[in-house]
Amino acid sequence: MFGFPLVPVVAGLAILAVILVMATVARMYRKVGPHEALIIYGMGGTRIVKGSGAVIFPMIQTCKELSLELMSFDVAPQQSLYTQQGVAVTVEAVAQIKVKSDPVSIRTAAEQFLSKRPEQREGLIRLVMEGHLRGIIGQLTVEQIVKEPEMVADRMRSTNASDMNKMGLEVVSFTLKEVRDKNEYITNMGRPDVARIKRDAEVAAAEADRDIAIKRAEATRASAVAKAQADQERVAAETASLAKQAEAQRDLDIKKASYLEMTKKAQATADKAYEIETNVMQQKVIEESVRVQQVEREAQVKVQEAEIERRERELIATVLKPAEIERQRIETLANAERQRLMSEAEGRASSIRAQGEAEAEIIFKKGEAEAKAMNVKAEAFQEYNQAAVLDKLISGLPEVVRALAEPLGKVDKVTIVSTGNGDAAGAYKLTGDITKIAAQVPALFEALSGMQMSELLSKVRLIGDKASKPELPQAPVKKA
Numbered sequence: 001m002f003g004f005p006l007v008p009v010v011a012g013l014a015i016l017a018v019i020l021v022m023a024t025v026a027r028m029y030r031k032v033g034p035h036e037a038l039i040i041y042g043m044g045g046t047r048i049v050k051g052s053g054a055v056i057f058p059m060i061q062t063c064k065e066l067s068l069e070l071m072s073f074d075v076a077p078q079q080s081l082y083t084q085q086g087v088a089v090t091v092e093a094v095a096q097i098k099v100k101s102d103p104v105s106i107r108t109a110a111e112q113f114l115s116k117r118p119e120q121r122e123g124l125i126r127l128v129m130e131g132h133l134r135g136i137i138g139q140l141t142v143e144q145i146v147k148e149p150e151m152v153a154d155r156m157r158s159t160n161a162s163d164m165n166k167m168g169l170e171v172v173s174f175t176l177k178e179v180r181d182k183n184e185y186i187t188n189m190g191r192p193d194v195a196r197i198k199r200d201a202e203v204a205a206a207e208a209d210r211d212i213a214i215k216r217a218e219a220t221r222a223s224a225v226a227k228a229q230a231d232q233e234r235v236a237a238e239t240a241s242l243a244k245q246a247e248a249q250r251d252l253d254i255k256k257a258s259y260l261e262m263t264k265k266a267q268a269t270a271d272k273a274y275e276i277e278t279n280v281m282q283q284k285v286i287e288e289s290v291r292v293q294q295v296e297r298e299a300q301v302k303v304q305e306a307e308i309e310r311r312e313r314e315l316i317a318t319v320l321k322p323a324e325i326e327r328q329r330i331e332t333l334a335n336a337e338r339q340r341l342m343s344e345a346e347g348r349a350s351s352i353r354a355q356g357e358a359e360a361e362i363i364f365k366k367g368e369a370e371a372k373a374m375n376v377k378a379e380a381f382q383e384y385n386q387a388a389v390l391d392k393l394i395s396g397l398p399e400v401v402r403a404l405a406e407p408l409g410k411v412d413k414v415t416i417v418s419t420g421n422g423d424a425a426g427a428y429k430l431t432g433d434i435t436k437i438a439a440q441v442p443a444l445f446e447a448l449s450g451m452q453m454s455e456l457l458s459k460v461r462l463i464g465d466k467a468s469k470p471e472l473p474q475a476p477v478k479k480a
Helices: 006-028 103-113 118-138 142-147 149-166 185-189 191-382 386-409 427-439 441-449 453-458
Strands: 029-031 036-042 047-050 053-055 061-067 071-075 088-099 169-181
Touching (some): 006 029, 036 053, 036 103, 061 103, 088 142, 103 118, 103 169, 142 149, 142 169, 149 169, 169 185, 185 191
Antiparallel strands (some): 088 169
């Protein structure tokens, strides 16, 4: 029996198995470029692969690709957008949007758009951007939209950033393609600029004409100036010639005047020399005269000094000596008068002192007599009994009544009105009131003494024993 070799078969089978394994692994291995991301989900959770590859195990894992390429689409709302001024405009713009490259944004974009077709994804993004564009256009004027498209684009990028981040996207660029309106507002808006350009052109033409006229005038003026300069040079030459002639004549006149001056100076010098000599002689005569007068004055001064000395001696003899004698006489009289006044003062003082001592003696005697009288009166009071006290009280009643009635005595006029009701009317009423006042006096004494008047009359007793008499004051000893 013939058989095949076993080794080649095994090797072939091994190679076939390896090829099959490699084919299987190749079918399971998925790779992606840098422009897309591979979202792997299933066993092991969700994984994101970007710019590399990964093995996908069948039945337990699956994957989908998410494009990271730039998406460009038009943003052109079908409805008119109203500006801040209320002008309806139609805006067309182009937006460039892509998925952000970080894993969190890719995961967010996969959650939002992985199951949607590209047109559906662009439709959702376009709705969001059109809404934001409508809000931004409503805050701006037509002039701002037309003249500052970059400002509109910046606002769109900043406004959409929050919503785009929530979808894992970013706005790469936003560009306005066209802005138009149905009322020709934008067309009319450019007319002032067109008019200004025309006006500037006309002004430029007028300025050119003006410059031409100025150049012509300047050329004419230059010609006239050149002619005037030529005339001035001619006149200057003539003037210079006349000046030379005048200078020559002047020099001649100066020389003539110089010669004449020198002649006059010589004559004047001679005349002055004669006058100076004459004045010198006169000064010498005057000096001699002054010297004589000085000698005379010195002699007069000596005479006056002798006279002054004589008069001083005369004054000393006739005035000063009598005055000295008179002064001594007055001093002597003043000393005598002072002695006399001192003697009189001492005499008056002695008289006053004697008089004062006599008055003091009189006052002492009088006080001694009053003291004796008081002692006698005190002894009498010591011997008083209650009857004497009663006598004093009764004898004092008229004084009390008089004191009570004294205010009525100071009344200037009293008018009495009688009503005719019985006897208690008129003057009787006034006297009755006074009697009532007097009847209240005993009650006043009872209130002051604290005893009933009837009790005082029924019990007459001695007030007290006799008291010792006070000693009389001794008379002062009179000094010799």
